[in-house]
Amino acid sequence: MLRNRLNLLSSVSIMPVLLLCAGTGLTFVGSAAVSAQAPVVQPVEAIIAGTVTEAGSERPLPGVQVHVTGLGKTAVTDDQGRYRFANIAQGDYTLRFEYVGFEDVTVPVSIGASNREMLQTVMGRGGIDEEIVVTGRRAGQARALNDQFAADNSRNVVSADQAGRFPDLNAAESLRRIPGVSVQREVVGGEGRYISIRGMDSGLNNTQVNGVNAAQPEKENRRVPLDMIQTSALSQITVHKTLTPDLDSDGIGGAVELETATAFDFAGPVLDLSVRGYHQGLAGGVDPLLQAMYATRFGSDEQFGILAAVSYADRSTSGYVFYNDEDQLALVEDEPDAGVTPLQYHLTSYENQRENISANLALNWAVSSATDLVFKASYNRLFDQELSKALYFEGGTEDYDDEGNLIMTEPGTANIFNQYEETILTQQVYTLEGQTTAGAFTFDYSLGYSSAVREEPFDNEVAFEAELESNLFGYDFSGDFPMPNLTANDRATIADPNSYELGYNDIDIDDSKNERYSAKFDVTYDLGSNWLHEIKGGVKFERSKRTLFEANVMELSGPLSLTEFGVGGFVDVSDTGAPYDKYLSLDIERLKDWRNYSQSLVDGNADFENEYVDDGGIPIDEDSYSSTEDVFSGYLMGQATFGELEIVGGVRFDHTRITSDNYEIIELEDQDPIYSDVTGKAHYTNFLPRLQANYRLSSDTVIRAAYFTSIARPEPLFISGAIEIEEDDGEVDVTVGNPGLKPAYAHNFDLSVEHYFDTVGLISAGVYAKKINNFIFSGIAGETEADRTRFENDPRLAGKIIDDVTTYTNGEQATIYGIELNLVQNFTSLPGAWGGLGVYANATFQHSEAETGIEGMEEIDFFYAPKMFYTGAVTYQKYGVEAALIYSWRDSQIVRLSSYDTPIVEEPYGSFDAQISYQVTDAIKLSVDAVDIFNSGDKPIVDERYGDGTHYLEGATYTGRTVTFGINARF
CATH class of the missing domain: 2.170.130.10 (TonB-dependent receptor, plug domain)
Structure with missing residues (x-):
């Protein structure tokens, strides 16, 4: 069959590699997934193995289907283009190689009693003067x-x-x-x-x-x-x-x-360099994006390989965020349908500096004809520096009158709030993998380590407060932006630096770390049977250690004015189209130095003190914890064929053990807080049956059906939550973490059909459904009453009234179902320049509902589960030009729950993007990319509303368009 109308197969070098006698080993090792369709097989005697490469580039071709005609056996080439058949009887066979976009290749093979030949197959386009289309x-x-x-x-x-x-x-x-x-x-x-x-x-x-x-x-x-x-x-x-x-x-x-790649993914030495510039419209300027990669093989038989890659990006962005920072207040007590108002509403301008560093190393060693080893190291670091300059309005202390109407008990305030924050996210992954073959056996084994650290070396928050006349409880929501009710005197007060005195401020420590260790061993046995072709089993152990350390460092109190602290420039948010007045900001250098500056005030002036210091020490936050999660798992599966039907099925076993060390904190009235260590333990076991069926209707079409089960382990927040005992007005409330939470358990169903075009394309459609038991939303868990007896009999609480004793609990049931549609097509048969056109389009439609386990709440959609989203693109590739015009759109989605268990809904968002590159020479390429082309900064990229379809703005982010451009060289 001709694929992509290519005169494929520039050449076929045939040195068939046939290793006879199942115990002699394999010259080329491949992690071939055997999905065969075999009649009765003769006695087992030999192994067939080989490699497939791409014509011209000689690059290994992964994903090639290799069929042994007459036996019905099929293997798939791995990422190094290798395949392997075990338990092959002596005789004459034909190997057929299939690859979307290339012409099929057939190669005759004869297995004798002592044959030792290597098979190398080149797939691609022939003809010296003919253009290579698939590039x-x-x-x-x-x-x-x-x-x-x-x-x-x-x-x-x-x-x-x-x-x-x-x-x-x-x-x-x-x-x-x-x-x-x-x-x-x-x-x-x-x-x-x-x-x-x-x-x-x-x-x-x-x-x-x-x-x-x-x-x-x-x-x-x-x-x-x-x-x-x-x-x-x-x-x-x-x-x-x-x-x-x-x-x-x-x-x-x-x-x-x-x-990440290895040197064995390439046919020869490769040096790849990119230099690009990044420009964001609201920030201005051009920032660097740099990338370099070198890969080579060496040794007498090129048995060693090394690849090293680094990339660096330093990007400046600016934008605006308008948001409600606290829960909404009902204008009528317990009746949010009568209207709500923000307690705090922020107008914020931000400047963001994001520095990304990535480094990857891969070392390959073909130890012998039967064993390969590869070591990979991946390092990623994101340094995120953020400066926010905000004005926020806060209503006076809220209360309700006898008729249940919201009233002001104190004046409202305007607050000049600035925050300087540095966050460092670091991720490292190291893995050593190996594969050894011995006759019909293939052994895969690996050791792995990954770590992720989140650090906040700076998180300085400072606000200066001015008292207003207005109550700030009656926002005007008639326009696109909520407008507070301000008098002329209020506006004058907001613009006057002398109106402000020190209000809220905070410095804290907030560091977390996760380390994961794993060891895995898998065995695959090729039976050579006429229907059950492969049995595979394996075991895995993984340990996850998490720590969170939180502590409060500084909360300054004292008579400090904004004028004494230092005033910054005015902030103008009019780029967004918002009708807000310009407002003041703080002195930025003093904000960055807030820790030293505030401490100097405490040390040198008795009128100032650090509210966080208790008896000379800085208290640890009760949310701090450490936990260890051990997972023991194993599986057994088989692969069989019945004509054109392939079956892959088996069961997975999973046992999890958790230990968490956290705090119990008792805060009783007129007493200092008491901290003590507590430990929680839990364990659970799951059996996970899984079945996949693939019916290959033709060499271009496959129908897939699957049933599988899977789990989601509870979040550390709920497992390792502190025991908090707090007294208020003579009544004690208790909240207890729950290490005994069950993992969510899902039954998943999937049915799809895929048809692949000769022109390197695809059309597919599929349906899916998930039924989830013990479902827990990320960040939201239901609450239930905990063991009251434990606290009612606690001598430390003797004589106290125990009110609420709650803990986290699993939700009930959740379901989701949907449809996926996908089209990739290239119109290479069109004449002339039109032959470079192509389309890329997909759409997803889904419906979800969850019983949260939260009392009084009806079923709601999943978080981040839009009902529809799609991408459509027109692509072009010809004459050295590669280009695409892309539009991506997402429907509204629930992102979290707010006051009165009201869902916060993110409004629909779509972006029009573009990309174009030109291959100047075989080695040099120029490119320009643009994201959100038609957004000049006046359209929110994030637009969250309090309730579905309401006019109550919860938060909106404005960023504008971005453009990157540069040059790439590959030698």
């Missing part, structure tokens, strides 16, 4: 589609070349272009940080880097921030939509694998 990003697309087509499960693959089609700098932004994946943005800056797969919060996904579960730096959840990983550092990203037994237990949404 550049289309070649990356071909590799991705072939990996997807040949896979045992349903997945989406984004190669490094394919990711370059879109103007995305980090992994989260790149993944939002594929079906079933939407992005979760950070509020300040608006950049994609987390991804949602099929409506699941990022913390419900399994995320791996080079085969190791990525450590999580966030202090309260299991999310992995993907904005710290630049796309230039990756060779491939795979999103598994269905899970086979050999994939990890967690991942209700799916599993994400981020892979």
Whole structure:
């Protein structure tokens, strides 16, 4: 069959590698996934192995399907283009090689009693004067589609070349272009940080880097921030939509694998250099983006390989955020439907400096004809420096009159609030992997370590307060921006530095760390049977250690005026179209030095004191904790074929043991707080059956069906929560963490059909459904009554009235179902320049509902589960030009719950983006990328509302467009 109308197969060098006698070993090792369809087999005697490379580049071709005709056996080439068949009887056979975009290749093979021949196959386009059509990003697309087509499960693959089609700098932004994946943005800056797969919060996904579960730096959840990983550092990203037994237990949404390259991925030495500039419209200026990669093989038989890659980005961004910082207040007591008003409303301008550093190292060693080893090291660091200059309005102390109406008991205030924050996110992953073959056995083994650290060396928050006349409880919501009720005197007060005295300020320590250690061993046995072709089993141990250290350092009190502190310039937010007046800011250098400055006031003036210091010491926050989570898992699976039907199925076993060390804090009236250490322990076991069926209707079409189970472990926030005992007005409330929370357990169903075009394209459609028991929202858990007897009989609380004793609990049940549609097509048959056109389009439609376990709350949508999102692009590749015009759109989505259990809804968002590059020479390429082209800063990239479809603004972020441009050289 002709694929992509190419005169493929420039040459076929045939030195068939046939290692006879099953115990003699294998010359080329491949992690071939065998999915065969075999009649009766003769006695076992030999092994067939080989490699497949791409014509012209001689680059290994992963994802090639290799069929042994007459036996019905199939293997798939690995990332180094290798494949392997075991238990082959003597005789004459034909190998057929299939790859989307290339012409099929057939090679005759004769197995004798003592044959020792090597088989190397080159697939590509022949003819010296003919243009190679499958090059550049289309070649990356071909590799991705072939990996997807040949896979045992349903997945989406984004190669490094394919990711370059879109103007995305980090992994989260790149993944939002594929079906079933939407992005979760950070509020300040608006950049994609987390991804949602099929409506699941990022913390419900399994995320791996080079085969190791990525450590999580966030202090309260299991999310992995993907904005710290630049796309230039990756060779491939795979999103598994269905899970086979050999994939990890967690991942209700799916599993994400981020892979870095090795020297064995290339045919020869490669030096790749990129220099780019980054410009954000609101920030101005041009910032550097640099990348370098070198890879080579060496040794007498090129058995060694080394790849080193580094990338650096230093980006300045500016923008605006308008947001409500506290819960909304009902204008009528307990009747939010009668209207609400913000307690605090912020107008904020921010300046953000983001420095990304990535470094990757890969060392390969082909130890022998039967053993390969590879060591990979990945280092990613994000330094995020943020300066916020805000004016916020705060209503006077709230109360309700006898009729239940909200009233002011104190005057409202205007607050000049500035914050200087430095956050450092560091992620490291080290893995040593090996593979050894012995006859019909293949052994895969690995050791892994990953760590993630979140540090805040600076988090200085300072606010100066001025008293107003207005009560600030009657905002005007009739326009796009909430307007506070200010008198002329109020406006004069806000603009006068002499009106302000020191109000709120805070310095704290907030550091978290996660370390993960893992060891894994898998065995695959090729039976050579006429239907059950492969049995595979394995075991894995993983330990996750988490620590969170929080402490309060400084809260200054004393008679400090804004004039004495130092006044900065005026802030103008009119770029957004907001009708707010300019407002004052603080002296920035004094803000950055707040720790030393405030301490000098405490040391030198008795009128000032640090409210956090207790008997000369700085108290540890009760949220601090450490925990250890050990996971023991194993699986057994088999692979069989019945004609064109392939079955992969088995069961996974998972046992988790948790120990958490945290604090018990007792805060009783007229007594100093008492801290004591407490330890919680829990364990749980899950059996996870999984079944995948693939019916290969033709060499271009596959129908997939899957049922699999998966889990999501409870978040550390709920497991390691402190025991807080607090007295208020003579009544004691108790909140207890719950190490005994159960993991969410999901039944997942998937059905899809995929048809692949000769022109390196695809059309597919699929449906999915998930039913989740013991569901817990990320950041929100239901509460239930804890063991009251424990505290009623506590002698420390003797004579106290025990009011509420609560703990976290599992929710009840949640479901989600949806449809995914996908189209990739290149119109290479069109005449002339038109032959470079292509389209890329996908859409996802889904519906979700969850019973939260929160009393009085009806079923709601999942967080970060929009009902519809899509991407459409027109692409072009010809005459050295590669270009794309892309529009991505996402429907509204719930992001969290606020006061009165009201959902905070992020409004729909769409961006129009573009990319163009030109191959000046074989080695030099110029490129320009643009994101959100039509956004000059007056359209919010994040627009959150209090309630679905309401006019109550909860938060809005304005960033404007960005442009990157530069040059790439590859030698």
